[in-house]
Amino acid sequence: MDILNALVAFLNFVFVPGLAYGAQLALGALGVTLIYGILRFSNFAHGDTMAFGTMVTILGTWGLQAAGVSAGPLPTALLALPLGIAVTAALVLGTDRAVYRFYRRQKAAPTILVIVSLGVMFVMNGIVRFIIGVEEIGFTDGERFLITAGDFRNMTGLSEGLAIRTTQAITVVTAVIVVAALFWFLNRTRTGKSMRAFSDNEDLALLSGINPERVVAVTWILAAALATTAGVLYGLDKSFKAFTYFQLLLPIFASAIVGGLGSPIGAIAGGFVIAFSEVTVTYAWKKVATYLLPDALAPDGLVQLMSTDYKFAVSFAILIIVLLFMPTGLFKGKSV
């Protein structure tokens, strides 16, 4: 029995990666859930909005790097993030003006809006591929590790190392800041409250003199900011590839639905539920088990419930279970 080493192995391979991934999913799901709450459709273009925002940020990062600007130990991309958010916000506002507003005025059915968002998804995907291509791009720089596995071993004398990458730490810290700011905005400001009112009861919000176009515009800006931040954090933590971002749609939607579509707090909870389930189910527990079990019982297999390639299956299974048994999600979203 070696509980300490087992714990460190667990933290290193399951908890820390799960936490970072969960934060990324939560930010993505928040964007989806806000759009759903205000505009009342599932935005299939969200993954590609993330890709677009990340692309702009990468271009900005390259520009800064070429100009010799850096953020010291932090990735330069953080400096370029505001640019990414601004350009993405402009893009989604333009899209809303050119595309979605027409259907909003018509009071089109949600399914029609979903199909429209498929068209937007195609266009955004095309723009991203057109500008930056389809290759995998790493754009993190600065200090790689907050603690390396070796340092940790030297410090504690344990045989297991705990490595925390800078990008993982940044992801979690940024996510906390962004979520806190978002909740402050929604619960404390006039505009934020009017968004909640609009999401809660559109007709009554109109009767109260809330301007729907303004609410919609603010929502798009927030969604663009959340999508870009989520995309940049994911890209820093792993890498950027247009197609991967499209595929993130599934876990992001799973998070939003599991938490309850339309509920911001649910989106965060859902993000972590999905992320930790994915990591736990696809992690090979052999190492942890070897520390915990007596030698005679030590497992000879990997003790992996599912191969990593099936991580989609995990989000999907949780999604289906929640939908069947708790159709409005963990935090009572809307089921319009």
Add this chain to the structure above:
Amino acid sequence: MAEPFLIGENMTGGYGAADILHGCTLAVEKGQIAVIVGPNGAGKSTAMKAVFGMLKLRAGHVRLDGEDITALSPQARVAKGMAFVPQTHNIFTSMTVEENLEMGAFLRRDDIRGTMEQVYGLFPILKQKRRQPAGELSGGQRQQVAVGRALMTQPKVLMLDEPTAGVSPIVMDELFDRIIEVARTGISILMVEQNARQALMIADRGYVLVQGANRFTDTGPALMADPEVRRSFLGG
């Protein structure tokens, strides 16, 4: 006779091709209560909505304080000093009582605390529950929130669509008392009611609508005394 404060005159219109209202006229004086009663499907709610601009009129006019507002949107009418409490879905269920009131005052840029205290004075229970989500309140309390939200704009006219639907008789009496109190502050009240007897008792003016047109119009007590109205619409 001077023109009433708010009047919807000869209103004709409906949602689709067929008209629901046929030359219907509703009016209310300053600080008075006007009640619309009538059988199911008489177009009571539709007439209210027409006055509030939620329905396109083919003929007729709506005038507020002498000004023709027929062409204005409901939002613009809110800005002009009209407030409307729908029959259902009339509160923000996920928001606290206080936030509901704040949203009622969304168009105002001045200090709203005084108005909020007035609303709390009118409905003391709301002050106790001001941090609770409005969706968790009882039916009667929800109606108080709904009326309170509408009062936050400091309206000159308050329009209520069946404010006592689905609440108990005791709560109903209580609510009517509050409505009289509101009228005493100089706000005109136009409301649709299913509970015709109780509503006509407090009405300065009563309208009996049948098939989208005025059948009887008189003061509340006079209508109550009219044998034909009693027989046909008040159940004897």
Add this chain to the structure above:
Amino acid sequence: MNRNLLLFAFVALLFIATGMLQSWNSALGILNMALISAIMALGVNMQWGYAGLFNVGVMGFVALGGLAVVLTAAQPVPGAFAAGGWAILGALALAAATLAAAVAIWRRMRAGWTRTLTLLAVLIGGFFAFRALFDPAVAAIEAINPALTGNIGGLGLPVLLAWPAGGLLAAIAAWAIGKTALGLRSDYLAIATLGIAEIIIAVMKNEDWLARGVKNMISLPRPVPYEVDLQRSAAFVSWAQGWGFDPVTASAIVVKLCYAALFVAVLAIIITLSELALRSPWGRMMRAIRDNEVAAAAMGKNVTRRHLQIFVLGAAVIGIAGAMMTTLDSQLTPGTYNPLRFTFLVWVMVIVGGSGSNWGAVLGGFLIWWLWVMVEPIGLAVMGAVTAGMADGSWLKVHLQDSAAHMRLLTMGLILLIVLRFSPRGLIPGR
């Protein structure tokens, strides 16, 4: 009707122009995939146009059709079935039994701790029993000549049989999906089907025992002669030369024409059946359900059951098309299945063609596939013109020319948005 004929004539003209300006070989190549796309669009149109079911898992059914080709028509791998085939079948049966038992426990037992614990015990026990049976069997199969096979092998049946088999496989999967997900709201169904499609592809990529995963299955049998055989046949060569054709080109064209004939036959059968179905009382009922579910349910129609029926039928049609496509390629390459190409492009076909209209779906299939192929050369030409004035080797010129290949998605998205905005019922509106 005249307008519809004109539209089809216009699309035919596009293909003929391609043949005359480019080559008949490539025009026929595009035509064959267009025929397959039209069948996929018919399948999606059944689900969406007849019943309003929002299926964005088209790719999964296409891939299952492809898998069916391998399982039915590929040559058997000697010894593979004996090594682990029965064990794998047993394991799969065990997994199904575990799920059935779990469902039964959920339905029969009263809610409470006992039920939760029993359920967990059955599921966890079932999972480990499944792995205990499944893992060694897979290892045994994958050990057989891994460089060439290492999979369970096919039945070695004629490849034409694989087409209905593909439909059947897709139908079975659709039944399982429909049973769980069809009661959900439309956008939940969309997410669910999107997920299922990804999972199907993940399984096909990773379960090497099934169809060799990303190592791909190549040289699958064909229902038509091989080009080289034709070129070796003296009769064919003299026939071709008699007409003044080059034997190599002629052989390629003849092979493509054979495929086209087969595909046209399948398309004709499916569209005849769908048109008959749409006009039958059954079709009227489907439309009634689509237009007003509540009213139809109130009239005593079992809406969920009808939805399941149409979902399975539509998936079967897509599965058949998937099998046809794998047969045309004579290879199965799970790595190339991409939802943009196999799900969303088919949706563009249906929307542009006209939802609810079979002929619309076919027209959309032809038109959009032609565009999908031709946008790239057109984009290159446009880029060539745009960059003509730029200095050779400037980064912008290189970048623009390289990026022309990505014009496709952009164009498809714009077409979809424009049609949705200005002609939401499509080119040939349905009823």
